[in-house]
Amino acid sequence: MQIRGNYLAEKILDILANKKAQLKNKNLRLCAIYVGKDSEQLGYLKKKEEIAKRLGIEFKLKHITKKISFQKLAEIIHKIANNPKTTGVIIQQPIPSELQTNTIYDFIPRVKEIEGFSDKSPFFPPLGLAVLTILKYIYLAEIYNNPDEKINDLIVYPEIKERYLHKIYENPESIKLDKYFFKDTFSDKKIVLLGRGLTGGGPIAKTLNEFGLNFINIHSGVPDPSIFTKEADIIISAVGKKKVLTADMVKDGCILINVGLHKTNGKIAGDFSKKEMEPKAKFFTSAVNGIGPLNIAYIYKNLIESALFQEKGIEF
Secondary structure, rough: OOHHHHOOOOOHHHHHHHHHHHOOOOOOOOOEEEEOHHHHHHHHHHHHHHHHHHHEEEEEEEEEOOOOOOOOHHHHHHHHHHHHOEEEEEEEOOHHHHOHHHHHHOOOOOHEOOOOOOOOOOOOOOOHHHHHHHHHHHHHHHHHHOOHHHHHHHHOOOOOHHHHHHOOOHHHHHHHHHHHHHHHHHHHOOOOOOOOOOOOHHHHHHHHOOOOOEEEEEEOOOOOHHHHHHOOEEEEEOOOOOOOOOOOOOOOOEEEEOOOOEEEEEEOOOOOOOHOOOOEEEEEEOOOOHHHHHHHHHHHHHHHHHHHHOOOOOOO
16 A cells, blocks of 8 residues: 555645644744755755745745855854744755765754754654654554544654653653654564665654664665565665665565655656565555655644744743
């Protein structure tokens, strides 16, 4: 069964629209910073802008096309992020290798670092939340004849990392429901994560760890990944290359979540072939309309949460 992330994202965006309507200050602004000229990255930014318009959120792009020093970039980020009109900031990755360091996120106030790349950010990475949402929906699909009846339960909670919960709740223990849910539901599942890159496996691994899920992280230095993938109940592939997974590398009835993307003959493709895996996987996501729309939806969920925290004067 194919899980359509675009459908789930639509449901989450409906919930977010209602949540935004409850804010006192509804004038939210998402600022995106991109260094480069890659048409694919600009395309991803366009999709984020489209969702902003749908939610009535201002989207501002700072597009840097010329070579820039780390210091100058840091100054630009600091100025944009500390503008009172800026609700949240995202940095479109990848940026040039000479600028690539996680410390770049330290120039964004924690409450506005909505991508969760910085360890100091209170937010979970949107990509990690997207993966957990797929797993949550699969659970609902197995329990209920019509999982759409429980669609309001899709969004992953708590809103922020466990160590910051005392900032917004008097009794933090009472609201860690999803952490318990994931630990209880998937504790007996063998989970394999392929890839550990900054924009793929890295943030997913962070999120799985935060929610107490045990997993094996396979990287390019592992000589034979199939030793682990053949035994896995759940495989999350975030590599971005052709045929990372083939049918002989997985067992019947597994769950396959595709995150990695690349282009084949000018078309977007994933880490495995849908045609090859569909007969073997019980549930799977494809390259198109899979994780991507959910990732964007959670960027805006974090943005709206950030707006609420700023409205209440909560500091992290």
